[in-house]
Amino acid sequence: MIEETIIRALCAAFAALGFGAVSNPSRRSLPFIMVLAAVGYALRYQLMQTLGFDIATATLAASLLMGFGSLWLGGRIRCPMTTLYIPALLPFVPGMYAYKAVFSIILFMQNINAPAEAFLHLNDFFLNIIVTVTVILCMTVGASLPMFIFSRRAKSLTRRTANKKTIFRG
Amino acid sequence: MYQSAKLKETTGFIADYAAVLLGAGVHCTRVLRNSRRICEAYGLELTMTIFASNIILTLSDPEQDEICTEVVHIRQIPVSFELNAELSALSWKVFDNKLNIAQVKEEYSQIMQKPRMNNWLVTLLVSVANACFCRLFGGDLGSMGLVFVSTFAGYLLLRFIKKLGIDHSLAVILVSFFSSFTCLGLASLPVLAGQVNVTVAVATSVLFMVPGVPLITGVIDMFENHVLIGFARLMRAILIVLCLAVGLSISMVIFRGSLLL
Incomplete structure (x- = not known):
C-alpha cells in the first residue's frame, strides 16, 4: 500500500509538471508544483483506500491541503497561489469521467430504439457527469478556500517590498 | 495633474495589461485587482466590464474631472502562469515605487518578451x-x-x-x-x-x-x-x-x- 502510494504520488508529480509545462509556469515554481501534486494525490489516495472516502470528499480534503500549501509556498517564492495550485490540480481533473460521459451520450443516441440498452447508457452518462462536476467543484473550492480565508496574505504574495503594511483597497 | 493625452496613454496601457492577463488564463478578480492597484498608484479610478472576448474599461481622474473609456479585445494567447506571476508583481512594484508610465511600459515589454519554455x-x-x-x-x-x-x-x-x-x-x-x-x-x-x-x-x-x-x-x-x-x-x-x-x-x-x- 505504501509502495503504491509513493508510485502514484510520483506519477502525479510528473503529470502536474508535464501538464503544467504547457501553461508556461515560472521555473522557480516547478519543484513546488510537483511537491503539492505529490502530497495532494498521496492524501487523496490514502483517504480513498484506507478510510473509504468517496472521490469527491477525498478530492476536497486533498485540494484544501494543496490550497494551504500553495499559500505558504507562494509567499516564499513570490508566486500567486493559483500559479501553484492550478497546475498541481491538473492530475485531479476527471478527464476520463468527462469523456466517458460524452461517449455515453453518443451510445445512448445509437441505441435509442433499444430502450433497455439506451437506459444503461443514460445511467452511465449521469454517473460520469455527476462525478465530473462534483470533483471539479470540490477541487476548486478546496484549493481556493484558503485564498478567501487569508485573503490579505493571498493578495500580496507577489509583493517584493518589505512595505507590506500598506493596505490596497482592491 | 493629468492631461487628456496622459490619461489616454494610461488607459491604453491598462487595457492592454488586462487583455493580456485575461488571455493568459488569469481569473477575473485578479485582473481587476491588479489593474485597480496600478490605477490607484496614479490616483485614478477604474471601472471594468469583462465579457468573454472583450473588455470595456473606464479610467477617471477625480481631480481633473476627466474620464477615458476604451474597448479592447482579449488577446488570444496561450495560458501562461509566468505572465500571471510577473504581471502581478509588476502591479505591486508600480503601487509601492510609484513608477511613471514610461518605466512601467518598459518593464511590461521586458516581461512580454521573455521566451516560453522550449x-x-x-x-x-x-x-x-x-x-x-x-x-x-x-x-x-x-x-x-x-x-x-x-x-x-x-x-x-x-x-x-x-x-x-x-x-x-x-x-x-x-x-x-x-x-x-x-x-x-x-x-x-x-x-x-x-x-x-x-x-x-x-x-x-x-x-x-x-x-x-x-x-x-x-x-x-x-x-x-x-x-x-x-x-x-x-x-x-x-x-x-x-x-x-x-x-x-x-x-x-x-x-x-x-x-x-
Missing part, C-alpha cells in the same frame, strides 16, 4: 505526464509506453497544426484522432498484441488535451461572481472535451467498428 522540452514533459496519468488510471508499463509514444506524436502534430493557424476545436479533433489511432495501431502490432492494457492506453492517449486550466479558472470565476466569463470558459472547455471524444470515436470506429472500448 517546445521540445514541453513535448517531452507532456508525453511523460500523460504516461504517468495512464499509470494513475491503472495502466501497466506497456500501456505507459504506448501512451508516451502516441502523446509525443500527437503533441508534435498539435504544434504543427497551430503553426498553420487552424481553428483550435478542429485541431483537437485531428490530434485526438491521430493520438488514439497511433495508440491503437501500435497496440495491434503482433509484438504487443495481448501484452498491454489497450483500453486504458487508448482512453488516456488523448487526455493531454483536456483543458484543465479553463475548467478550474471557470469555476473560480463563477464563485467570485464573474458568472458570464466563468460560464464562457467552462463552455469552451466542454466544447474541447466534446472534440476529444469525436476524434477518439473516429479512430475507434475505424479500428474496432464500435465505440465501446
Whole structure:
C-alpha cells in the first residue's frame, strides 16, 4: 500500500509538471508544483483506500491541503497561489469521467430504439457527469478556500517590498 | 495633474495589461485587482466590464474631472502562469515605487518578451505526464509506453497544426484522432498484441488535451461572481472535451467498428 502510494504520488508529480509545462509556469515554481501534486494525490489516495472516502470528499480534503500549501509556498517564492495550485490540480481533473460521459451520450443516441440498452447508457452518462462536476467543484473550492480565508496574505504574495503594511483597497 | 493625452496613454496601457492577463488564463478578480492597484498608484479610478472576448474599461481622474473609456479585445494567447506571476508583481512594484508610465511600459515589454519554455522540452514533459496519468488510471508499463509514444506524436502534430493557424476545436479533433489511432495501431502490432492494457492506453492517449486550466479558472470565476466569463470558459472547455471524444470515436470506429472500448 505504501509502495503504491509513493508510485502514484510520483506519477502525479510528473503529470502536474508535464501538464503544467504547457501553461508556461515560472521555473522557480516547478519543484513546488510537483511537491503539492505529490502530497495532494498521496492524501487523496490514502483517504480513498484506507478510510473509504468517496472521490469527491477525498478530492476536497486533498485540494484544501494543496490550497494551504500553495499559500505558504507562494509567499516564499513570490508566486500567486493559483500559479501553484492550478497546475498541481491538473492530475485531479476527471478527464476520463468527462469523456466517458460524452461517449455515453453518443451510445445512448445509437441505441435509442433499444430502450433497455439506451437506459444503461443514460445511467452511465449521469454517473460520469455527476462525478465530473462534483470533483471539479470540490477541487476548486478546496484549493481556493484558503485564498478567501487569508485573503490579505493571498493578495500580496507577489509583493517584493518589505512595505507590506500598506493596505490596497482592491 | 493629468492631461487628456496622459490619461489616454494610461488607459491604453491598462487595457492592454488586462487583455493580456485575461488571455493568459488569469481569473477575473485578479485582473481587476491588479489593474485597480496600478490605477490607484496614479490616483485614478477604474471601472471594468469583462465579457468573454472583450473588455470595456473606464479610467477617471477625480481631480481633473476627466474620464477615458476604451474597448479592447482579449488577446488570444496561450495560458501562461509566468505572465500571471510577473504581471502581478509588476502591479505591486508600480503601487509601492510609484513608477511613471514610461518605466512601467518598459518593464511590461521586458516581461512580454521573455521566451516560453522550449517546445521540445514541453513535448517531452507532456508525453511523460500523460504516461504517468495512464499509470494513475491503472495502466501497466506497456500501456505507459504506448501512451508516451502516441502523446509525443500527437503533441508534435498539435504544434504543427497551430503553426498553420487552424481553428483550435478542429485541431483537437485531428490530434485526438491521430493520438488514439497511433495508440491503437501500435497496440495491434503482433509484438504487443495481448501484452498491454489497450483500453486504458487508448482512453488516456488523448487526455493531454483536456483543458484543465479553463475548467478550474471557470469555476473560480463563477464563485467570485464573474458568472458570464466563468460560464464562457467552462463552455469552451466542454466544447474541447466534446472534440476529444469525436476524434477518439473516429479512430475507434475505424479500428474496432464500435465505440465501446
